[in-house]
Amino acid sequence: MRADARKNRDHLLAIAGAVITEQGVDASLRDIARRAGVGLATLLRHFPTREALLDALLRTSFDELTARAGELETSSSPEDALVSWLRACVACAHEYRGVVALMTAAIEDTESALHASCVTMRAAGTRLLARAQAAGTARTDIDGTDLFALVAALAWLGDQPSLTPRADHLFDVVAGAILASAEKGDAGDKRRPQTRD
Amino acid sequence: MRADARKNRDHLLAIAGAVITEQGVDASLRDIARRAGVGLATLLRHFPTREALLDALLRTSFDELTARAGELETSSSPEDALVSWLRACVACAHEYRGVVALMTAAIEDTESALHASCVTMRAAGTRLLARAQAAGTARTDIDGTDLFALVAALAWLGDQPSLTPRADHLFDVVAGAILASAEKGDAGDKRRPQTRD
């Protein structure tokens, strides 16, 4: 890649991160290009679609998240590891307002730029969940996809301005449900536990 | 209102319901007008904004929902009433894909056309929740707004194609958390219970 192109790319990423942080994932690409002092076509050449731009912005965050899952797997109790990782996931999704919808769409669209990162993240969560389930501190009637869905729903909640104040509390409520007494999780095992991602 | 205007309005509502049912709340207004055999301006005169159109489509459903809450309040046990009403709420929100986001926005925007309906609905849910809390079958550390938020999150979950299959199961998980043992709800009462809406 030519030096000037690389400079433009990096600059665009920085500006895009700022604009999307304050306006959400639906920010106007024209605005981003304008604030970067660049033509719209240039932005769209480096990142052919909004999804590609977000992928570039999120990839590192996602990878850090799966790495953190690996650390927690050995440094904390199964229960604490799961909960604090879930909290980190929700916080990460809050970095850019509206990003969870893209993630849920990407996880089943194998063509999506975000697909791989999302699947990897879900797998990391699945491992933490399985460990807690094996330790008997997490209900066994949910799997990694359920976990992903709950995190997405909680992150979405925090994205809605009117519900943001409740997001933390409701995180505790849902986390409590995940860790709920084995009594419930073990009662009916009609669901195959820990589906492999 | 002139007879032809009323006819157009009713016809538009019917077509809009069909189109939005299959395409979601972001359906093109031009499409709706075209399929109704009418100019875009006519659609926008009867319903000046998309929100107004959705309000007209949803108002009856919402009112039915609050009415149903009233019935359940006397016909079922506090626990059953709450859960089955919540289920009805989620089902109603599924009538049109993407409508929950509008609802969460409308509930704090007093200028919104949907505001009144949403507030009324939340109040109905608050009553059912309070009854269950008084009966000791619902945790007391959540209020009507929390309930509204959880329903919205569950409905949103069902809107995401990749997560739809899990929506029912996760409803049970969350409902179980709401009805969770008094032990949890009574432990810390740092939250004011049953806020009045």
Place this chain on the structure above:
DNA sequence: CATATATTCGGATCAGTGATCCGGATAAGG
């Protein structure tokens, strides 16, 4: 250092959206 060429840039443009305006068509009332 000068030239050639391959790469990158950005203004102009296209189809799409919701919204607005106004001249023409039409129904209601006498």
Place this chain on the structure above:
DNA sequence: CCTTATCCGGATCACTGATCCGAATATATG
């Protein structure tokens, strides 16, 4: 049947993301 108030819808505007192509520029070579 005629008047008038009402309603209709094509044309238009500002905005969106996306695409094209001539112009500008950086890199590599002589």
